[in-house]
Amino acid sequence: MVFIKINSIYFAIMDFNTLPDPHDLIYFQEIARTQNLSRAAERLGVGQPTLSLSLKRLEETLAIQLFVRRSRGLELTIAGQRLLRECNGLMDSWERIVSETRKSKTELIGRFRFGCHPSVGIYTLGPNLKSLMSQYPGIEIELQHGLSREICEGVISGKIDFAIVINPIEHPDLVIHRLAGDEVGFWRTKRGVEDVLIYNPALSQSQNLIKKIRQPFARTMTSDSLELMATLADAGVGTAILPSRVVKAIAPKLIRVFEKHRFLDEVAFVYRVDLPKTAGSQCIVDQFKSLKI
Incomplete structure (x- = not known):
């Protein structure tokens, strides 16, 4: 133990140089059980010199004698009994810690980070997360949102475990399951304001799409919320550039205009190639890789 002084107060901190080798502790237990170095060495499958060196190292680490030699063998000192x-x-x-840690590989448990654009989540997550969360009570999900390219970068960098994204770029670290297509186009109501985009x-x-269209709009209105844009278009505020799946989910009565101008999207489920293969992660992969939307 090492003591440091901060503002006249002494704090005790662990000196990691005094931590014993785990093998030394295992050897110590066997020596204590057999009370004989040669018998302990035989049971452990090591040479007696190795065992003697281990015991010496442990006593030097703890700075205390652990055994005394008697005619009938080794006998624990009071310090040895306590150790x-x-x-x-x-x-x-330690056995309990190992057991609990290994459960994450075989049991359906874990907290996972799932990314998507909020608008994509509206038409992809609901039923699938309901199924996942109802079947597997040990699974927890942390949703993270942003533009699809930002979400993809998060997956590649390891900050996000899984994601549903639009138009992912091929990357050696990404597994990409293509789920469906979508179309981005111009949408408005029959009696909406015609000169507002x-x-x-x-x-x-x-x-x-703006570069392609020949008919200019006199005014523009910008927003980073596709849901709000769909609602505004549905209220007749103007013509909105929207994915058809968002229109279907938010404002299904909108009609498409300038139909020859459209942008084809691809919806995909992605995760890292080196995603840890646990029972929990595998059930999420199975749930979303064949998602029907």
């Missing part, structure tokens, strides 16, 4: 009690408890705790300037699909 044996603590060591037995430590090993039991509502769009999200951050979406490349919008920029692509």
Whole structure:
């Protein structure tokens, strides 16, 4: 134990140089059980010199004698008896820790980060997350949102475990399951304001369509919410550039205009190639890789 002084107060911190080798503790337990170095070495399958060196190293680490030699063999000192009690408890705790840790590989448990654009989540997540969460009570989901390209970058960098994205770029670290297609186009009501264009300037699909259309709009209205844009178009505020699946989910009465101008999208489920293969992660992959939307 090392003590440091901060503002006249002493704090005790662990000196990691005094941590014993786990093998030394295992060897110590066997020596204590057999009370004989040669017998302990035979049971452990190691040479007696190795065992003697291990015991010496452990006593030097703890700076205390653990055994005394008697005519009938080795006998634990008071310090050795105490170490044996603590060591037995430590090993039991370690076995429990290993068991609990390994459960994540075989049991359907875990907290996973799932990314998607909010608009994509509207028409993809509901029924599938309901099925997942009802069947597997040990699964927890942390939803993260952003543009699809940002979400994809999050998956590649390991900050997001799974994602449903639009038009993912091929990457050696990505597994891509293509789910469905979509079309981005111009939508409005029959009696909507005709000279107002509502769009999200951050979406490349919008920029692509604006360049193609010949009929200019006198005014524009921008928003980063496709849901709000669909609602505004449905209220007759103007013509909105929207994915057809968002229109179907939010404002199904909108009609498409300038039909020859459209941008084809691809909806995909993605995750990293090196995603840890646990029972929990596999059930999410199975749930979403063949998603019907």
